[in-house]
Amino acid sequence: MLFLDEDGFKRLLEQLVSNIRVIAPVETDGYFEFKTIKHGGEASLDYSNTRLPPKRFFLPQREVVFKHDPKTRALHEPMGGLEAVLLGVRPCDASALNIFDSVLLKPPNPDPFYESRRRSITVVSLSCAKPREECFCNVFEAGPIRGSGEDITLTRITGGFLVEARSRRGQSLVEVSASLFEEAGPEHLEEYGELTCRLTREMNSRIEISRERLVRLEATLDEGFFQQAAQRCVECSLCSFTCPVCYCFDTEDYFEKNAYVRTKGWDTCASTLFTRMASGLDPRVSRVDRFCHRFCHKLSRIPMAFNSFGCVGCGRCVSLCPVGVDIREVLKRWG
Amino acid sequence: MSWKPRVIVFTCWCSSSGVDQAGFEGFTYPPNVLTVRVPCSAVINPSLIVKAFEKGADAVLVTACRPSELRRVAPSRVTEARVSLLRRLLRTIGVEEDRLRILWISSNEGSLFSREVSRILGEVERLGPLNIGGSMVEQG
Amino acid sequence: MSRAEEELRSIVRKLLERKDVELVLGYEYYGRSVRPCFVSKPEEVERLVWNSDCWFNLATYLRSLRSRRVGIVAKGCDGRSIVELVKENQVDRGSIVVIAVECNGVFKPFKYGSTHVGRRLADYCRRCVTRVSPVADYLVKKGGQAPEDENTVAGDNASDWLSLFRKCLKCMACVKACPLCYCTECSIEGFKPDLVHRLRVPQELFTFHLTRALHMAGRCVECGACESACPVEIPLTRLYHELNEWFRENYGYAPGMSLSEAPPPLVFKEGGED
Numbered sequence: 001m002l003f004l005d006e007d008g009f010k011r012l013l014e015q016l017v018s019n020i021r022v023i024a025p026v027e028t029d030g031y032f033e034f035k036t037i038k039h040g041g042e043a044s045l046d047y048s049n050t051r052l053p054p055k056r057f058f059l060p061q062r063e064v065v066f067k068h069d070p071k072t073r074a075l076h077e078p079m080g081g082l083e084a085v086l087l088g089v090r091p092c093d094a095s096a097l098n099i100f101d102s103v104l105l106k107p108p109n110p111d112p113f114y115e116s117r118r119r120s121i122t123v124v125s126l127s128c129a130k131p132r133e134e135c136f137c138n139v140f141e142a143g144p145i146r147g148s149g150e151d152i153t154l155t156r157i158t159g160g161f162l163v164e165a166r167s168r169r170g171q172s173l174v175e176v177s178a179s180l181f182e183e184a185g186p187e188h189l190e191e192y193g194e195l196t197c198r199l200t201r202e203m204n205s206r207i208e209i210s211r212e213r214l215v216r217l218e219a220t221l222d223e224g225f226f227q228q229a230a231q232r233c234v235e236c237s238l239c240s241f242t243c244p245v246c247y248c249f250d251t252e253d254y255f256e257k258n259a260y261v262r263t264k265g266w267d268t269c270a271s272t273l274f275t276r277m278a279s280g281l282d283p284r285v286s287r288v289d290r291f292c293h294r295f296c297h298k299l300s301r302i303p304m305a306f307n308s309f310g311c312v313g314c315g316r317c318v319s320l321c322p323v324g325v326d327i328r329e330v331l332k333r334w335g
Numbered sequence: 336m337s338w339k340p341r342v343i344v345f346t347c348w349c350s351s352s353g354v355d356q357a358g359f360e361g362f363t364y365p366p367n368v369l370t371v372r373v374p375c376s377a378v379i380n381p382s383l384i385v386k387a388f389e390k391g392a393d394a395v396l397v398t399a400c401r402p403s404e405l406r407r408v409a410p411s412r413v414t415e416a417r418v419s420l421l422r423r424l425l426r427t428i429g430v431e432e433d434r435l436r437i438l439w440i441s442s443n444e445g446s447l448f449s450r451e452v453s454r455i456l457g458e459v460e461r462l463g464p465l466n467i468g469g470s471m472v473e474q475g
Numbered sequence: 476m477s478r479a480e481e482e483l484r485s486i487v488r489k490l491l492e493r494k495d496v497e498l499v500l501g502y503e504y505y506g507r508s509v510r511p512c513f514v515s516k517p518e519e520v521e522r523l524v525w526n527s528d529c530w531f532n533l534a535t536y537l538r539s540l541r542s543r544r545v546g547i548v549a550k551g552c553d554g555r556s557i558v559e560l561v562k563e564n565q566v567d568r569g570s571i572v573v574i575a576v577e578c579n580g581v582f583k584p585f586k587y588g589s590t591h592v593g594r595r596l597a598d599y600c601r602r603c604v605t606r607v608s609p610v611a612d613y614l615v616k617k618g619g620q621a622p623e624d625e626n627t628v629a630g631d632n633a634s635d636w637l638s639l640f641r642k643c644l645k646c647m648a649c650v651k652a653c654p655l656c657y658c659t660e661c662s663i664e665g666f667k668p669d670l671v672h673r674l675r676v677p678q679e680l681f682t683f684h685l686t687r688a689l690h691m692a693g694r695c696v697e698c699g700a701c702e703s704a705c706p707v708e709i710p711l712t713r714l715y716h717e718l719n720e721w722f723r724e725n726y727g728y729a730p731g732m733s734l735s736e737a738p739p740p741l742v743f744k745e746g747g748e749d
C-alpha cells in the first residue's frame with residue numbers, strides 16, 4: 001500500500017487534469033454530481049455521496065447503436081469511449097461496476113459499448129468518511145472502505161490518503177506519478193485497520209444475510225408481505241433509474257435526419273411497458289409481479305447466475321422512493 | 336446574416352385557402368415558412384406546437400377562421416385560448432412568448448397573410464434562433 | 476403523539492370497527508421519514524401518524540382501490556385532488572370516507588446526498604390556498620404551529636427551466652406520484668412515440684415537460700407530490716402554478732375547490748362576437 005499526502009494529492013489532481021479528462025463530484029444546488037472538471041479546485045471531496053451514481057458514464061441513458069443512411073448505404077457505428085479518470089466514486093458505486101462486468105462482459109457476447117467505455121475510464125474510489133443512515137454496503141461487503149470494481153482505492157486517513165492499485169490500469173496510473181507516492185508506514189496501516197473497524201461499527205444497518213436463503217427467495221415469497229409493500233409502490237421506476245446496479249435496457253429504432261437510427265437506453269422493470277410484447281400480451285401482469293421481480297432479480301437471480309448480488313447497498317432507492325419502499329426490509333426478512 | 340428563422344404555420348382548412356391565395360395573387364412569403372394544413376384549428380394539439388419548437392422551429396404561427404365568420408364560434412375560441420395558455424407557459428420557462436402567434440385569416444385574405452408573415456419573420460429575426468433541441472442535449 | 480394524531484387514530488379505529496370502510500390510507504413512520512400505509516385492522520391504527528413530514532398525496536391510490544370502500548387521510552391539497560378525481564369520474568365520492576386533517580404545510584422530504592441540513596417548508600406550501608380539504612367527512616384540527624422555516628432561500632428561485640429540464644431522468648416519478656395523472660396509456664411515457672419516445676432523453680424532455688404541464692393546466696391542485704417525488708428536485712409545481720394562474724385570471728377557476736364547479740373546458744361557451 002502507498003501513502004499520498006494532501007499536497008501530493010493536489011499535485012496529482014492537477015497533473016491528471018492537464019493530461020486527461022477528469023470527472024469528479026462537484027457541488028451544485030445542494031447536492032453533488034459527477035462533472036468534468038477543468039482544474040483541481042472544482043472537485044469536492046467532502047460529499048456523502050453523489051445523488052446519481054456514475055452509471056451514466058458506462059451506460060449512458062441513451063446511446064446510438066448504429067445509424068444507417070439508406071441513400072449512401074453507409075453504416076455508422078459510433079464506438080470508442082473518451083479516455084477519462086473518474087475520481088471519487090464511493091466504494092458501493094465502484095462495486096456496482098464489478099456487477100456490470102460480470103453481467104455485461106460475460107462471454108460469448110460481451111456488450112461492446114460497455115466494454116469500450118469500461119476500458120477507457122479509470123475508476124478511482126474514495127472511502128466513505130461517514131456512512132449515511134440509509135447506507136448498508138457492509139451487508140454486501142461493498143464498502144465502506146473498499147469496493148470491488150475500481151482501479152485504485154483511496155482511503156482517507158489523517159494527513160492524506162492510502163493508495164491501493166487494484167488493477168493493471170490503476171497500477172500504471174500510479175507509476176506515471178510515482179514520485180508523489182511513498183510507501184505507507186506502520187502508523188498509516190494501523191489507522192487503516194482502526195478506520196475499517198470504526199466505520200463498519202458505525203453502519204446503521206447490520207443485517208446478516210445468507211446467500212443460500214436469498215437464492216431461494218423466489219420460491220418462498222411470502223406473498224402477504226410483498227403484496228403489502230407492492231400496494232404502496234406507485235411504479236414510478238425512480239428506484240431503477242437511480243440505482244448504480246440496474247442495467248436493463250431497451251432499444252428503439254426511428255428515422256431521423258435522413259438516417260435510420262437504432263438507440264439503446266435505460267429501461268426499468270417497474271414500467272408496464274417492460275415486458276409487454278408486441279401482441280399486447282404481458283406475462284407480468286400485476287403490480288405485485290413487477291414489484292417482486294425487482295427484488296427477486298437483485299437478490300436471488302443475479303446471485304444465482306453470478307458471484308455477486310444485484311445490490312450494493314448504496315441506499316439511493318431507500319432514500320429516494322417516494323413511498324418508502326425499503327429493500328432492507330426484504331433483506332431482514334429473507335436474508 | 337445567414338441564419339433565417341424557421342417558421343411553422345398551422346393553418347385550418349379555410350385559412351389555408353387564404354394562404355393559397357397569397358400564392359395565386361402573386362404575394363410572396365419566404366420559403367423558410369412551412370405550412371401544415373389541418374381540418375380545423377381546434378384539432379391542433381398544443382403538444383404538437385411544443386414538438387415543433389423542439390424540432391427546431393424558431394416560431395410557430397397558427398392561422399384560424401375569424402370567429403365572427405363562423406357559424407359556431409367555439410373552435411377558433413378554443414384555439415385562441417390554447418395559444419394564450421401556451422404563450423403563458425413559454426413565457427414562464429423563459430422562451431419569448433412572441434414566438435407563438437395566432438392570426439385570423441379568412442379564405443380570401445392572401446395579402447393579409449403575406450403581410451403578417453413578413454412582419455412576424457422580421458420580429459423573429461430580431462429575437463434570434465431558439466434552438467430548443469440543441470440546448471436540451473448540451474452537456475453539463 | 477400529538478392531540479391531532481390521537482384524534483385521527485380514534486376516528487380511524489371507529490371507522491374500522493364499525494366496518495364503515497375496508498381500509499384506511501394513512502401515513503406511518505419508517506426510519507426518520509414518513510411513508511404511506513394501508514390500515515385495515517383496528518389494532519393497526521397505532522401505526523398512523525400525522526405531522527409535517529406527511530408530504531405524499533394519498534389520493535394517488537384511490538383509483539387502484541376503486542372497487543373498495545376506503546377511508547383516506549387528506550390534507551387540504553389532497554382533498555382538492557379528490558374533488559378533481561370525483562369530477563373526472565375516476566372515483567366515486569360515495570365509496571370514500573375523507574378524514575380531513577388541517578395542515579400547516581409540509582417539509583421538503585430529505586433527499587439522498589443532500590447538503591441541506593435544516594428542514595425546509597416546501598415551496599408549494601407557501602402558495603397554498605386551502606389548509607383544509609374542501610370535502611370532508613371528518614375533520615382533525617391540528618392546533619400545532621406552522622413548521623419552522625429553517626432555511627428559506629436556497630435554490631428556490633431557479634428560473635432557467637431549460638437547464639432544469641435537462642436534469643430530468645424521465646423516470647416518471649412525477650407522473651406516477653400525481654393523483655391526477657391516471658391515464659393508463661400516458662402520452663409522454665412512450666405510448667405515443669410520435670410525440671415522446673420512450674428512450675429519447677434528453678432530446679425530448681422539452682416536449683415531455685411542456686406536455687405534462689399542458690395536461691395539468693387547470694387540473695393540478697398543487698399538492699407538490701410530483702415535485703417532492705422527483706429525485707433531482709425539479710420545482711415542477713411552480714410551473715403548473717403559473718398555468719393555474721392563467722385559468723384563474725381568465726376564467727376565475729381554481730381546480731378542486733368545489734364539487735359543483737365544472738372545469739373550464741366543459742363550460743366553454745359559444746357566443747361573443749369577434
Ligand code: SF4
Binds near residue numbers: 270
Ligand atoms: S421508487 Fe418506490 S414507488 Fe417507485 S417504483 Fe421503486 S419501489 Fe416503486
Ligand code: SF4
Binds near residue numbers: 244310327
Ligand atoms: S437496489 Fe437500492 S440500495 Fe441497492 S444498489 Fe440499487 S439503489 Fe442502491
Ligand code: SF4
Binds near residue numbers: 646
Ligand atoms: S420525477 Fe423528476 S426526474 Fe423523474 S421524470 Fe419527473 S421531472 Fe423527470
Ligand code: SF4
Binds near residue numbers: 556649691696697699
Ligand atoms: S401535477 Fe404535481 S402538484 Fe399537480 S396535482 Fe399532480 S402531483 Fe400534485
